[in-house]
Amino acid sequence: MRDVAIVSVAQSDFVRALTRRNEVEMIQPVIQQAFDQIGATIADIDFTVSGSSDYLAGQAFSFVMTLDAVGAWPPISESHVEMDGAWALYEAWIKIQAGHADTALIYGYSKASPGDLPRVLSRQLDPYYYAPLWPDSVAMAGLQARQMLDRGAITEAEMAGIAHRNREAARSNPHAQVKGSKTVEELLAEDYLSDPLRTHDCPPISDGGTAVIIAAGDKAREWAKRPAWIRGIDHRVDSHSFGTRDLTRAPSIAKAAEKAGVHDGPIDVAEVHAPFSHQEKIVRNELGLGDGVAVNPSGGALAANAVMAAGLIRLGEVANRIMSGEANRGVAHATGGQLLQQNLVAVLEGE
């Protein structure tokens, strides 16, 4: 295996609706910042890959248009995934492992504001049996929370506690959309949105994006004083047929964690992609994180949740803490689809 590290991370501020800029105008400054931080240009990059979805902004081939932000001339080696940018990073990592590249630019972004996101996300479902019923993403998450509550796997107070902790942590994240929280008691006194979920249990709807640069071996050491080495990365999937799943669990996370080597050493920091409060407990359990691990110091997806970027940002947030020396070994988790269906786990470590 080649040593590959994250060397640069940039992200936009996340907002409910970025109405003045189009997607390329939104993501270009983020990509530029990722380059500027290490003094690189597109000419230094062997492979470029993005994660986005045309369904979000309602624009066909939106990822082709955002390539305008990269400076793809002379023609570059490029790819795209209709998934969170974390999976784009996985593709780039594979490309480097295969010896086809030494450096890669990865970015993920979305503007969900032009559409009705909970309905748009229902288009991810099985097109014949689920999608025609238009279940919105909040109602779907409610099914999962209900199973957990009825089984005693979580309480509403725990859920409020998770929301409170994430949003209080987001106070120190300059890019977060929702910073700070009412007290747990105040949160529990509020009305339900989709019973058993209250507003605080749900992620904000966000416009924004993130860009990450990775590099192999000496190139990584040249670009970063303390690169965040990707010691393991793996992604797995649970059934998309929800009726067959125990929704209180996500075995694909445990499997990916095992394959990525989460348990091979101590973990200082974890950034998990849990858009709904109760999902953080599932992810935490499946990753086997101990009580001493700081989870989501950035505020996580409950503080900013740009679809197709929120998973890649988890890798970026862990990488930033390793590059700064604040942490030594961390785990990042990204999810895709509904109800923690697809999951990616990466272990990042300092030298």
Next chain:
Amino acid sequence: MSPADNDRTIAQLPDGLWSQPAVTVPDLGDVEPVQRLRLPASMTYRYNPGLSQTRYLRGLEQKKIIGERSSDNPDVYVPSRGMNPTEGTPTTEQVEVGPKATISSFCVVHIGFGVNAPPTPFVSALILPDGAAVSLYGTLLEVPIEDVRIGMRVEPVWVADDQLAPSSENITHWRPIDEPDVPAELLKGHM
């Protein structure tokens, strides 16, 4: 192509361009096969064109074709999406281009697509506005088809003033003007 096919859509052509083998249905015994599902879906979006395209569309509203360029490259892009795509840098300067322009490529359309297509046959063309680095797409009318050629000089025909809107439909079509052709050599890199 027989003349009778000129006004038909491709999907209606006999043995259409996308002809496929006959559909086979597995043997389900006494169960009547379901061969079709009706799954209607629609979603509404509120589109934001962004900074650069807004300037382009507002220009069209005043019968102006506004291109943009970045500080590190002389090429003027029209319509701009806000970036110089070869540099990956923001376009910060607005430049009015045209309205006079040059045909950089064309195609004679015999089978019409779309609700606004003129009667067939007609000419669709790539049109390079003076001062721009890239061509716009448009329909060329008011000229016999056999006279159309690359390098031909043209101008836009606008909708009536009371119908001007922030829309590409403000230019109904393009038509020739009495100017010498631009040599193909000068269109290199733009066609």
